[in-house]
Amino acid sequence: MKKETLIEWFEQGTVSIPKLLFNHYSDLGMNETEFMTLMHIYVSIEGGEGFPTPNELAAKMSISSAVCMDTLRALIQRGFLSIEQDQQQNALICERYSLKPLWEKLIHHMMQETREVEKSEEEQEELNLYTMFEKEFGRALSPFECETLAMWIDQDHHDPIIIKAALRESVMSGKLNFRYIDRILFEWKKNGIQTIDQARKHSQKFRQNQQPKKLSSVNPSQSTSAIPFFNWLEQ
Template sequence: MDKENIIEWFEQGSVSIPKLLMNHYAQLGLNEIEFMTLMHIHAALEGGNSFPTPVELSSKMSISSTACMETLRSLIQRGFLTIEQHHDQSSMITETYSLKPLWEKLIYFMMKETQHKTAETQQQTELDLYSIFEKEFGRPLSPFECETLTMWVDQDHHDIVIIKAALREAVMSGKLNFRYIDRILFEWKKNGIKTIEQARSYGRKFRQHQQPQKKSSAVEKEAANSSVPFFNWLEQ
């Protein structure tokens, strides 16, 4: 082995293979032969050979040129590889391989994985929210209460942290019921309360400025006829 051969090896360079593809090519639907075929095309493109033949590709692999041709056909049909046509200055048509469909599939797969993980995290967070409510109420939630919790998250778009803060306010006020919590959330949303710090500050200010007031007879009658304690968050 002489110095010139070693230098030639170094000058051949290296091929960068995305780790995401290495870890997930099977989930994309590729087997090892298909994966290596694509990687050899990738290496050829980086080396300046934009349209390696099946013979050239198979010479670097353990499959025949016929099997390589079948693999290429399958990859194209399944949308992992495309052949693009280009016109050069002499109006000659040249063909090149493009791995753009492969990268697009990989990106789409990772986006779906991220969405799936986000959905799982959200689902677990909501389950934790149910557990917190059941712990504070000291009993399992009714179907109506479960539906109300779901509506707060999915329809009213209340942050789960804010819902927990509203539950805390209800506990501190000694009015632990869903109607009271719903009105707290309504009041906070109306006043632009979006963070736990804003909710705590708003609650402290409200309690500090809340003065005992004599209710009118109409209000007293409404409170007496209601099975839910009179909600005082809306007394501004």
């Protein structure tokens, strides 16, 4: 074999095909014949041939020209492939295949899949939120409490992380009830609190301005300890 032949092979270049397409073509509703037909069209377009014939495509695969023709027709009808027209400088109009519909379908699929994952994560986060509340309250939540919790998320658009922080704040303040937590969330939203760090700093700021309450030690010989306290209901 001549060296020039080997060089000619290498100079044919390579084709880069998105890995996402390999992993999800079946999810898009394509079979292997349809997928390979599109890939051969892709290779032809990359090589400067935008409108390969069914005979040319079939010659590169293990299907007949008739099957290739039917496959191309199905891909166009199902929105995976389109035919566009280009006007050349000599005023001639030529046709070429376009894979834009394929990429649009792939992008739509990936975006929908991402939304479904995000929705699943949000639902799990809300479930964990209910579980956390029931653990702190030491009982199952009442229908009214469940509705209040849902309103905080759906209507007031409080992040579950912020709701958990408000729950911890109510526990620290010794005011474990929904009215108190609702007031905390109201104050935080009014002051633009959106992160755990902001909530922590906001609480510390107000606690520093409060008179600490003294807790008597069980053992008289021990000194009393001061616990900063901020009553959100008094704001």
